[in-house]
Amino acid sequence: MREFSRRHILRTGAATAALSVLPRTGWTQEGNGSETHGLSSFGELKYPPDFKHFDYVNPAAPKGGTLAIQIKQTLGNQNFDTFNTLNVFVLKGDGAAGMAGTFDTLMAGSGDEPDALYGLVAKSVRISDDKLTYRFTLRPEARFHDGSKLTAKDAAFSLNILKTKGHPVFSQLLLQLASAEAESDEVLRVQFTPQRSRDLHLVVAGLPILSERYWQGKDFEAATLEAPLGSGPYKVGRFEVGRFIEFDRVPDYWAKDLPVNVGQNNFDRVRYDYFRDRTVAFEAFKNGTLNFHEESTSRTWATGYDFPAAREGRVKKEELPNTLPAPIQGWYFNTRREMFKDPRIREAIGLAFDFEWTNTNIMFGSYRRTTSFFENSDMKAVGRPSSEELALLEPFRDKLPASVFDEPVVPPVSDGSGQDRQLLRRADELLRQAGCKRDGGVLKLPNGQPFVIEFLDAATFLQPHTQPFQNNLKRLGIDARSRIVDAAQYQQRLNEYDFDITSRALVGVTTPGDSLRTVYGSQAARTPGAQNLAGIEHPAVDALIETIGRAKSRQELNIACRALDRVLRSGHYWIPMWFKASDWYAYWDQFSRPETKPRFASGAPGTWWYDAEKAKRIGRG
Secondary structure, rough: OOOOHHHHOOOOOOOOOOOOOEEEEOOEEEOEEEEEEEEEOOOEEOOOOOOOOOOOOOOOOOOOOOEEEOOOOOOEOOOOOOOEEEOOOOOOEEEOHHHHOOOOOOOOOOOOOOEEEOOEEEEEEEEEOOOOEEEEOOOOOEEEEOEEEOOOOHHHHHHHHHHHHOOOOHHHOOOOOEEEEEOOOOOOEOOOOOOOOOOOHHHHHEEEOOOHHHHHHOOOOOOOOOOOOOOHHHHHEEEOOOOEEEEOOOOOOOOOOOOOOOOOOOEEEEEEOOOOOOHHHHHHOOOOOOOOEEEOOOHHHOOOOOOHHOOOOOOOEEHHHHHOOOEEEEOOOOOOOOOHHOOOHHHHHHHOOOOOHHHOOOOOOOOOOOOOOOOOOOOOOOOOOOOOHHHHHHHHHHHHHHHHHOOOOOOOOOOOOOHHHHHHHHHHHHHHHHOOEEOOOOOOOOOEEEEEEEEEOOOOOOOHEEEHHHHHHHHHEEEEEEEOHHHHHHHHHHHOOOOOOOEEEEEOOOOOOHHHHHHHHHHHHHOOOOOOOOOOHHHHHHHHHHHHHHHHHHHHHHHHHHHHHHHHHHOOOEEOEOOOEEEEEEEEOEEOOOOOOOOOOOOOOOOOOEEEHHHHOOOOO
């Protein structure tokens, strides 16, 4: 089932296989501009115009059964723990999981490629020579769920209202959209500003298409429990606010036989259940309430699967390799707070986290330390800056620390004791250099106030990792404490940047572009509800993001990302956590899947299907 995760919107698809032959290009020169059946960042496409389906699907996959899962990625106003609105495109409310499956987009992504999209509602697009005008030709058979025709007017309305009234994660991506208008029912004209970023066409092609007629007379920015009219492969079914939501497959879905959909959307029903406690959620998986589970807790993976259904083989567990850039997971400082303005203070706090002890004693040695904002990719900075990186960094030398021009900043390796004295002494030195002073056992900030830090979270599952960290901070004289709030309050406080430190995991992207502006850009730092939790405002960061967005080749992209990585790492805006280059899945043995896995995605469970024979064998048929 399609989902508007950050990976879907910000990476807009997925990422590309290295081919054993020269890659096809989808462009054919035709007079003024070019026409193509697909889009990508650098113009290369794996699949030709007449492809029948993606290589990693089973085109004959049967339809049927129910997939019961939890939400694992959020976008916009979505919340991991609850929902109270079916409008997921605005700031207000906590959006329901799975709503993306009810909407179509102009184009859909390929799991075989880093950033390629192929025609869905749009069968083709004509691109002007200056890459500022895109004319999408829509399929005349496209229909909303009520049978009304989906036209270019709907697509134009969607882009315009998301830019003006949408959640910041959408509106910030569309800053360089100059206009979107319908030239006819079947031709959408999109105009970009001359400052457009490289991937803005992918963002536009991957955004949901809303019904203009449906939204007439309605407040687009309001929360609602009425399902907005869509055109996608699923419709909203039963739901109970904050507990579960079901989506029913649309049997006569207008686009079910298009190449981008063949072999996918295989379940008759997709159900998302909400649990505010991971232990309760796992119990729901063990008793079969959930039938597919993406595991994220190392202790549970190592010790939690000794229950009857797992011992009998009715529940399977599997580790699948993941070649994508690692999630950007860490504790983020809110640098809007006066106590975190000095990077020496931020660095000192980071020294108090003993990853080696945590990994050994809490996470069964399953993880590696994250060191980069582009971990597990060629975009990660290593060694001293290359001449190409220096060319991008030199204009900002007087505004950057010396470490940017040397080996990139990496977190230290501790002695594994849980309280490495050498690192704590170094942290104490940095705090003193920043003007902090001890008064008995209390550390005071330069303004004389006691140093108190609140770690904000909406769940307790990180407490075993956080508490030893906080104990080390207390050894430095810092009063470090946790504040666990309910999901709604947590989201509100993040939207308003009302926190000291909070944890967050952002999806790693294969072809960064516009998305970086929403996470690290100065304007996003000043926009309530945006993703720049750290409040990063730096001219070098802004300039490098624009350079990344304009990169014309993978090589240029890698160079600019490495330069940005150096700047971000030198700022100590976060305390990086951990990653692993694989995914853990557990599932009741009632599914089958294609033999081929997409190179840049797991394929689970989007390309899987319900297997009635297997379900019968394990007593769930």
